[in-house]
Amino acid sequence: MVSFVSKLFGNKGSKDDAKARLKLLLVHDAVDLTPAQLEAMKAEVVEVIARYVEINKEAVDFKLERADGEVALVSNVPVRRVTARAV
């Protein structure tokens, strides 16, 4: 009943925390980049993309993820205008 009550109030079990922490942990174990280095890489990549298309830099999503034992760099870059600007 405790869990029924906590569910009513929207508390989730600790499993989701475990899974989220694990995924992050394994990515960082595999890639060995500090958060600062990751941030620097993101800034450079965003800068390169911005040379070609107008993007919403604030909304750029850039992270390392893991699926099926492989690490992937997953990024979502919202483009404002597709027309290429002069380099």
Place this chain on the structure above:
Amino acid sequence: MSECIVITSGKGGVGKTTTSANLGVSLARMGHKVAVVDADIGLRNLDVILGLENRIVYDLVHVIEGECRLKQALIRDKKLDTLHLLPAAQTRDKSSVTPEQMKNLIEQLKEEFDYVLVDCPAGIEQGFRNSIAGADKALIVTTPEVSAIRDADRIIGLVEAAELPEPRLVINRFRQKMVDRGDMLDKDDILEILAIPLVGIIPDHEDVIISANRGQPVAYNEESVVGEAYRRVARRLTGEPEVPYVAMEPSGFWDSVKRWMGLSAATGGV
């Protein structure tokens, strides 16, 4: 066609030795000739789990250093004459043995036995390297915890780098009730992260501790659900991959009601 399987985990205390002992018993009960090798030199324990600690005269290091013949160091199980233990040395350390020596020893054992199970020490140093040296396959033991799964992931990488094909997973200390209320990673969560084939889920059960107290592996116990879980791992490893997993502890009435109402994260039986 003999086969050497190393039982490893990275993290200590997740149940490598218990798994080694129970798989040894299970395979031997099926009629296979089995040798279980304690590779944890300096911290031996497989002898205790098997209840054979009083029979040790010679150990693995004696064999490797030529102080005795392999046959002299092998200890026959109390109940099963198809099961033998090669104990680790207690007063030496991991550097007493090289991977090359270990490989030769395993080759010798494979001439005598159908299955050679190597109980690997915790860690990723020399004890681990010795343990995988002669192995054909690897079994990874983990528990549904962040730390154990993290280490399992690291070990899987090392095992694959050593070109041991397709490591397989045993999830130990599984608690269905905690999974039902969303407080423990479920098998699918773990498989999604580790991405290797599963060959066993072992319920967390007091029978394991009682068996260890007595020095009689739980796989001997016909009544025990944990014993049955281990026996099924042995069957899955020997060409019956479709054997179902044991039913975990039955969920309580409220768990069933909540699941029916869609309030629980439970996904039913495992």
